[in-house]
Amino acid sequence: MKDLAYYNGSITRISEMMVPFNDRSHFFGDGVYDATIARNHVIFKLSDHLERFFNSMALVDIQSDFSKDELGDLLTDLTAQVDADEVFVYFQVSRGTALRNHTYHDLKANLAIYITPEKLEMSFDKRFKLMTTPDYRFEFCHIKTLNLLPNVLASQEAAQRGLDEVVFHRNQRVTECAHSNISILKDGVFQTAPLDRWILPGIARKYLILASKALGIAVSETPFTVSEMLAADEIIMSSSGTPCGAVSEIDGQAVGGRDPGRLRQLQTFLYQDFYAETAI
Template identity: 50%
Template sequence: MKTLGYYNGKYGELDEMSIPMNDRVCWFGDGVYDAGPARNGKIFAIDEHIDRFFNSAGLLDIVMPVTKPELKQLLQEMVDKMDDTELFVYYQVTRGTGIRNHAYTEGAGNLWIMIIPQVIGDCKEPIKLITQPDTRFLHCNIKTLNLIPSCVASEKAKKAGCQETVFYRPGNRVTECAHSNVSILKDGKFITAPTDNLILPGIARAHLIQACKKLEIPVSETPYTLEELFDADEIIVSSSSKLCLRACEIDGKPVGGKDAERMEKLRAAVIEEFESATAAQ
């Protein structure tokens, strides 16, 4: 199959799928999601993604309709049905189905899955960024479906000819991007925002930290500011679909390019890990 969707036990091509109007996602965006790449029939970092998915659901008191092993098996079965070998595997759970009411719907949630072709790429091409105040709520550690501020920010970046938006809070503290984590290299050190309630604990971010430890690059999980971002030796944007991107411009100003060797070692390390973990047998 070219695309594949799933909703509470029903399968089909994405444009053939439908959902009840009373699914709470329609009224409130009431749900959480997770996603990651697959290659050669292997879903990358699947256990880490599923753990984060269940954690997000638990933080919102959403009752999961499947266990972790059941979800893992279901995702693998769906990947095995696909024609393409490089895929994006997306899954979400909404709180349930019922007449619109702000109070929670009781019972297990609704499970959605979407699988489409997508290539990870080598992440060698640098990207351009813009900055914008972070107007999102204070539960950014939960991977919810409420993504309007991120959508607006992504559209602004697109119109500016850029690929991502960096968010910052009062005091100019950098948090993350519209749909990525952002970290910096400065004086040989990898600096990334702490995993508090202001950022999503990114899986790619965690793998970058692991790569730093293997490469003996010091890691500091501490807040940093916009001023420090602009002054960084290198700026790294990471997500499950773009594992390690280098930024070359922010708000029209050139940035980074001062620690190319260390930057390349990091990029090569995470790409090599991904390719090795998803190599054809």
């Protein structure tokens, strides 16, 4: 198949999938999701994404009738059915299907998956341009919920300005980006915001920390401000699709470029890990 959609056991092309009108994701965004990439039909860091997915479900009281192993096997099987060497893998669960009501009881969760070709770019040379904006999102940012309207609006503004991403901040404390984590290199230290209710526990963030430690780069999981970010030696945007993206501009100001050696070390370590894990 050129692409694939799955909903509670039904499999079709994405354009052909039908979802019940009363799915609670429709009315309330009542669900959680996760996403990653795959190469050679090998899903990258699958166990990490499953762990986060099930943790998100537990935090919003969604009960599933499938295990981590069962979902992992299903995702692997579905990925093998898509005729592409590199793909994006998205999976979500909603609380269930029922007439619109804020309360819920005895609902069977709905599992939805889609897989589509995506050209992966593990680039040393690409530089990203960002903008900052106040973080008006709610206090559940550590849960990967379907409630992404602030992220959507901020991303749209960035796109209209010809930019790649948005950096959120709360009273000048940097939190994360619309669909990435954000970290810095300063004076030889890799610094990233601590895990709290204001940031998602990013899988790429986790492996940036592990890579830093393996390379002998000091790590600090402490908050930093917008001004500290702008003054950093390097600014790193990280997500499953961009595990170590170098930032060159924020709010029209040139940034980074002062510690290319450590940046290249991190990129090389992470890219080699990706290609090794997804090798045939």
